[in-house]
Amino acid sequence: MAIIPLPTRFGFSDIPNFTLARASNEVRSKYTAVRQILVYPYAVWMLEGSLVDLTGVEAAKLRSFLVQLEGKQNKFRLPVPDYNRPSTGYLGNGVLYANVAARAKSVQVFGLTPNTPIIGDGEYFNVGDELKMATSDIASDANGRCTISFNPALRKSYGAGVQIKLQNPTILMHSQDDDVASWSIRPAHRQGAKFSAIEAIEL
Numbered sequence: 001m002a003i004i005p006l007p008t009r010f011g012f013s014d015i016p017n018f019t020l021a022r023a024s025n026e027v028r029s030k031y032t033a034v035r036q037i038l039v040y041p042y043a044v045w046m047l048e049g050s051l052v053d054l055t056g057v058e059a060a061k062l063r064s065f066l067v068q069l070e071g072k073q074n075k076f077r078l079p080v081p082d083y084n085r086p087s088t089g090y091l092g093n094g095v096l097y098a099n100v101a102a103r104a105k106s107v108q109v110f111g112l113t114p115n116t117p118i119i120g121d122g123e124y125f126n127v128g129d130e131l132k133m134a135t136s137d138i139a140s141d142a143n144g145r146c147t148i149s150f151n152p153a154l155r156k157s158y159g160a161g162v163q164i165k166l167q168n169p170t171i172l173m174h175s176q177d178d179d180v181a182s183w184s185i186r187p188a189h190r191q192g193a194k195f196s197a198i199e200a201i202e203l
Contacts, residue, residue, distance in 0.1 A: 002068075074174065095164060114144045115141065
């Protein structure tokens with residue numbers, strides 16, 4: 001399965017749904033109303049939106065991208081909508097300080113500017129190809145290290161030295177539709193498309 005590069009002018013005019021989908025199973029007693037809940041590791045980013053209308057060569061490049069996805073088969077790296085870097089103004093990236101296991105919800109990071117605000121609560125970053133959201137404000141210590149708590153949990157283990165991408169994080173995704181190669185044509189030769197995608201998670 002190939003990773004198809006996004007066209008230069010790829011963008012959304014509207015994103016009504018950008019979701020971190022979860023899964024659980026709940027059983028509630030008909031006698032006491034007490035519930036029991038089993039929460040599964042399932043956590044997947046999903047997106048639905050309308051692509052910006054394009055014309056001419058740019059519209060042709062968009063059509064080519066949609067065709068090359070070959071339905072749900074191929075993948076692409078989507079920049080996180082409405083986000084590019086930490087609100088702290090931090091301009092660097094980091095590296096994993098130590099090995100981290102699957103299901104972890106925090107990582108130790110080094111290679112940062114010492115004693116500096118790094119990333120804010122609710123902001124995004126990448127561990128490998130996994131998109132995570134910081135769940136507290138984080139600053140580095142005098143050694144240029146920090147611990148970032150996040151959600152959702154890691155799906156796999158990572159070794160020391162893996163890059164923590166704080167700038168321009170992306171989501172590795174594929175189309176949710178077999179018929180993704182579909183677009184509208186409106187007056188003045190404008191072409192657009194509805195687009196839905198889901199995080200690509202594979203063995």
